[in-house]
Amino acid sequence: MSGGPLEVSVSVDREHVKRDYDDTCVTTFLPFSSTIYSHINTYGFSTCRLFVFSCSSDDDDDDERERESLWYSLIFLHALIVLESNLIEGNGGGVQGSVYHEGCPGCKVDQMKQLRRGYPYLELSFVWIIVLSTSLPISSLYPFLYYMIEDFGVAKTEKDIGFYAGFVGCSFMLGRALTSVFWGIVADRYGRKPIILLGTISIAIFNALFGLSVNFWMAIGTRFLLGSFNCLLGTMKAYASEIFRDEYQATAMSAVSTAWGIGLIIGPALGGFLAQPADKYPDVFSKDSIFGRFRYALPCFTISAFALVVTVLCCFIPETLHNHKQNGTSHDDSYDTLEAASRESTASTGKAGENERKASHGSLLKNWPLMSSIIVYCVLCLHDTAYSEIFALWANSPRKYGGLSYSTNDVGTVLAISGLGLFSFQVFVYPFAEKLLGPVLVTRYAGALMIPIQMSYPFIANMSGLSLSLMLNCASILVNVLSVSAITGLLILQNKAVDQSQRGAANGIAMTAMSLFKTVGPAAAGILFSWSERRLQAAFLPGSHMVFFVLNLIVVVGVALTFKPFLTTARRFERNSNQI
Known part of the structure; x- marks a missing residue:
């Protein structure tokens, strides 16, 4: 028989992940990853609270349950980072859906465009x-x-x-x-x-x-x-x-x-x-x-x-320019390991994105x-500028030279x-x-x-x-x-x-x-x-x-x-x- 639920909080502190919906908590049951995917596409959040059911038959085996929960949490964290990269970087640094960055003027404009439907x-x-x-x-x-x-x-x-x-x-x-x-x-x-x-x-x-x-x-x-x-x-x-x-x-x-x-x-x-x-x-x-x-x-x-x-x-x-600044957050000491993994993944992803942007700018002449x-x-x-000058000179010039x-x-x-x-x-x-x-x-x-x-x-x-x-x-x-x-x-x-x-x-x-x-x-x-x-x-x-x-x-x-x-x-x- 499955054990009781164990709550594990996962904090994601990436440059891209800061949202207007900081207080939103998404509750799901792992390993149903499709549910996670739908929530990621629907909500913006910086903290996700997971309730994981242990598959262990021994209700007293807390160490096993904790390791299993940690494992599921890391899987979720990886999925989150990959999906955020696809959602955001795939749009050239822009934002799709209802995902916005706090304090970014470009995101405010994107949000305005989402809400304003008139001409x-x-x-x-x-x-x-x-x-x-x-x-x-x-x-x-x-x-x-x-x-x-x-x-x-x-x-x-x-x-x-x-x-x-x-x-x-x-x-x-x-x-x-x-x-x-x-x-x-x-x-x-x-x-x-x-x-x-x-x-x-x-x-x-x-x-x-x-x-x-x-x-x-x-x-x-x-x-x-x-x-x-x-x-x-x-x-x-x-x-x-x-x-x-x-x-x-x-x-x-x-x-x-x-x-x-x-x-x-x-x-x-x-x-x-x-x-x-x-x-x-x-x-x-x-x-x-x-x-x-x-x-x-x-x-x-x-x-x-x-x-x-x-x-x-x-x-x-x-x-309208997007300016996504990294924002720090503080979390409980019990989650230092997860935060370190998140920061390391963020740093590597950020460096890769920066290198990609530099290469992209350098490839404009090859586009x-x-x-x-x-x-x-x-x-x-x-033609346009030559026509503008010639028309004026032609119209001003005397008739004897073919003008007007x-x-x-x-x-x-x-x-x-x-x-x-x-x-x-x-x-x-x-x-x-x-x-x-x-x-x-x-x-x-x-x-x-x-x-x-x-x-x-x-x-x-x-x-x-x-x-x-x-x-x-x-x-x-x-x-x-x-x-x-x-x-x-x-x-x-x-x-x-x-x-x-x-x-x-x-x-x-x-x-x-x-x-x-x-x-x-x-x-x-x-x-x-x-x-x-x-x-x-x-x-x-x-x-x-x-x-x-x-x-x-x-x-x-x-x-x-x-x-x-x-x-x-x-x-x-x-x-x-x-x-x-």
Whole structure:
């Protein structure tokens, strides 16, 4: 006959095991391990109380019963550690089910996501305005850069203005290329929120200084510093993938790319409307005011003021990075042996996890689903930044050189309309397109559709009046919508290719590579545009025809790279994604 129950308490003090449910006691009867497994999956706990029935026929054999109970307890302890490792580490350091770590900001966010089932309007708003603030200054200078270079007096002829404009444009991207990986590593180590605050503050400072530039080299220096500290896009891509539930991941990446794309359009619109205010609005701004002496300061000050407001709002956003600190607990002396075994197992498991994380970080460059999506992303970003500069230079340039002779206000109007169209598409159409086609096909189709539209630009320049306005606005809306849609699909692929603990570094790599391509983009676009104005009478692709032909070549390369075997997706994502 079986003996009476003997109570044995097992305390587990692992880095991963500390829970919000410290007082929960799970009672079970060994050796029914399936019961233990179900409790582990259902409850979080740091102390488990076991009631073990001895199999000994001698009720007085206490030593045998104690040894047997200890043996069962050690079996349970081992099962607990293995299961906790599978539950937690299998999710990249995240948390599944109802298992949370006390004092961990990332776990609090995960718990919030579990409890909140409605549409994430608040999180969407925060992500949107932060990304918008970082994208506004990037291209806001393009509508007035032509005139700014002219005012600096560095260009000897009109045909040389595009050459110098390209170097001012690329200085921002050069600074960002040199620092993106560093900021990504810092975000993975110290959290997303400090990097976000640093980025918004730097926009407020350095963008305002750019508006006060008095010569060519000051403009390059302030733009370089602005790019060096503008670390928000990579961090925000990681943040957005962590703050939203799985079913809203497409919405999250769409919000990032939409805000980014709209900022790249609204920024130039602000630059176009607010530059040279003393000339355009003499009743409001006098020639002797600061905006009369610094003709391009008003749009820069406006964006800096917005960045300051965003900085204040960022103080209220939650941190999403997981920070699992080891917590000590005290137990009775009678259980010292079990505690020592637990600590030893914890130490070995922790070291193994740390080594695995180091190896994982070191293998990012060997993660082909990540790297292939980054390469395609870089090619399309090269097109995007080259197009932004060329469009503004082309619209500002005189008709005799194949341009439109547009003022900064005219360019601002076109870009503002494009921004409205882009916002409507990304909010109401893109999530359904991504769900229907998958991110790969969205990227491929969007890139292919851009090619014939860009071919039409040189012919649009031959129009005038209402027909010119209608055709130009339609073409601008379509190109911007398709460009942002293609990039959004690649952002989704990048974040699905890595675990949460790697997203900051992965996005840092993407930002560095993208910034290198975007460093080449403005400089090459400026040189290409100046060269095209010197070959207006060429037999093959004269003038602006050559400019838009080169832009289309870049898109063709990007679309070609979306096919297998080059572009691949992560295995865990393939079953939810369309076939390439």
